[in-house]
Amino acid sequence: MKQISFINGSPRGNNSFSFTLLKQLETITKGEKYFINTNFKGKYDDEVFKKLANSDDIIIAFPLYYYCIPGILLNLLEQYYKYNINKKGNSANVYVIVNCGFPEPQINDEAINVIRNFSSKVGFNFRFAISIGSGGFIDATKNIPVFNKNMKNINNALERIKNDIYDQCKKQFCDDIMLEPSSPRWLVLFFSGRSWYPLGKKNGLSKKDLYRRPYVEERY
Amino acid sequence: MSEKNVLNGDDSLNITIINDKENKIVCSEFLNNNFKKIFSGENLNTTLIQIDIDDVSPCIGCFGCWIKTPGECVIKDKMIDINKQIINSDMVIFITPIIFGQYSCAIKNVVDRTLSKNLPFFKKFNGRTGHPGRYEKYPVQYVIGCLDEGQEEDKKIFLDTHNKYRRDIQKVYISTNEEDIESIVQNIFIEVNK
Numbered sequence: 001m002k003q004i005s006f007i008n009g010s011p012r013g014n015n016s017f018s019f020t021l022l023k024q025l026e027t028i029t030k031g032e033k034y035f036i037n038t039n040f041k042g043k044y045d046d047e048v049f050k051k052l053a054n055s056d057d058i059i060i061a062f063p064l065y066y067y068c069i070p071g072i073l074l075n076l077l078e079q080y081y082k083y084n085i086n087k088k089g090n091s092a093n094v095y096v097i098v099n100c101g102f103p104e105p106q107i108n109d110e111a112i113n114v115i116r117n118f119s120s121k122v123g124f125n126f127r128f129a130i131s132i133g134s135g136g137f138i139d140a141t142k143n144i145p146v147f148n149k150n151m152k153n154i155n156n157a158l159e160r161i162k163n164d165i166y167d168q169c170k171k172q173f174c175d176d177i178m179l180e181p182s183s184p185r186w187l188v189l190f191f192s193g194r195s196w197y198p199l200g201k202k203n204g205l206s207k208k209d210l211y212r213r214p215y216v217e218e219r220y
Numbered sequence: 221m222s223e224k225n226v227l228n229g230d231d232s233l234n235i236t237i238i239n240d241k242e243n244k245i246v247c248s249e250f251l252n253n254n255f256k257k258i259f260s261g262e263n264l265n266t267t268l269i270q271i272d273i274d275d276v277s278p279c280i281g282c283f284g285c286w287i288k289t290p291g292e293c294v295i296k297d298k299m300i301d302i303n304k305q306i307i308n309s310d311m312v313i314f315i316t317p318i319i320f321g322q323y324s325c326a327i328k329n330v331v332d333r334t335l336s337k338n339l340p341f342f343k344k345f346n347g348r349t350g351h352p353g354r355y356e357k358y359p360v361q362y363v364i365g366c367l368d369e370g371q372e373e374d375k376k377i378f379l380d381t382h383n384k385y386r387r388d389i390q391k392v393y394i395s396t397n398e399e400d401i402e403s404i405v406q407n408i409f410i411e412v413n414k
Contacts, residue, residue: 075278110380118320
């Protein structure tokens with residue numbers, strides 16, 4: 001039976017889009033499954049690292065933070081790297097699901113390369129990534145019928161990971177799957193830009209308040 | 221540097237250096253011992269901040285710095301003072317080990333938590349979408365990435381990330397030993413004083 005580990009690299013835990021996508025993939029895969037939520041203190045039992053070392057497949061989902069992987073996820077990977085020195089685990093297949101707020105999924109490229117590089121350093125076999133643009137927009141609109149196509153595209157990509165996991169004769173190389181929102185760009189940007197004002201208003205802030213410049217009153 | 225330090229009302233230059241305490245290429249002892257030598261010069265107000273992994277907790281992705289307390293992170297730890305220090309500096313130098321091609325997690329936590337200095341909206345910069353700045357002026361920022369020799373892939377990813385997207389960073393340097401740091405910093409000063 002396949003041992004599949006799911007790593008949620010989002011600091012927002014179960015409320016994150018990364019979690020939603022991992023859960024979706026978890027429901028369509030079969031095997032012994034192990035779920036790892038990254039944590040703020042960065043404290044992990046050895047059990048976590050043992051499970052990773054013995055996995056056949058590892059799926060790492062995370063949001064893009066400052067054009068790279070979040071500190072909270074890097075902490076886990078760094079600890080695994082240290083744990084793994086002089087040990088030889090399974091050569092697990094690694095899949096990435098990354099989403100950024102920007103419409104262009106290409107902005108995720110370097111973060112994917114970081115995981116690719118990590119995989120090669122610890123003896124894992126990097127397969128491919130699902131690279132999603134406008135992740136926040138797609139998450140917020142996933143239950144609105146007119147935007148259904150975005151989630152449909154993501155679900156198709158998740159199927160590709162599932163099929164690859166059970167493919168006995170894996171291809172040598174697989175391109176990353178780049179998913180731009182299928183909605184018109186102007187609509188995505190309009191919603192993404194306008195949504196901040198009502199969110200601020202819920203906290204009693206005016207539009208102008210969102211532009212505050214703390215710390216520098218003396219300077220300017 | 222042409223910009224005067226308005227904060228102090230004089231010609232002095234406020235420099236902030238942020239280093240990972242666990243940086244094995246540029247260890248804390250080296251920076252501390254050579255601090256005065258490297259950062260010597262009249263009118264330099266230099267602050268060295270050594271970051272321990274437990275000093276700054278990770279960004280929690282709550283967007284509170286955009287929609288609850290705009291410009292200020294909602295997590296009350298060392299980062300409050302660091303954000304204040306950064307925006308009131310003329311120059312900031314980040315010194316970080318390069319891990320798998322990106323910052324160390326101690327420094328990445330700091331960088332992630334500077335999100336508050338941007339606005340939430342989108343804007344195109346040289347054909348790429350990014351967040352516009354919150355402030356009119358920012359310090360000139362440099363990054364020194366430290367790694368062992370031969371780690372070409374790490375180096376490439378690190379440089380690509382900065383060159384493509386980090387328009388707020390003036391220049392990125394790569395260092396493989398402590399001696400490099402001294403000449404890199406001298407270069408930075410020469411460049412700034414041009």
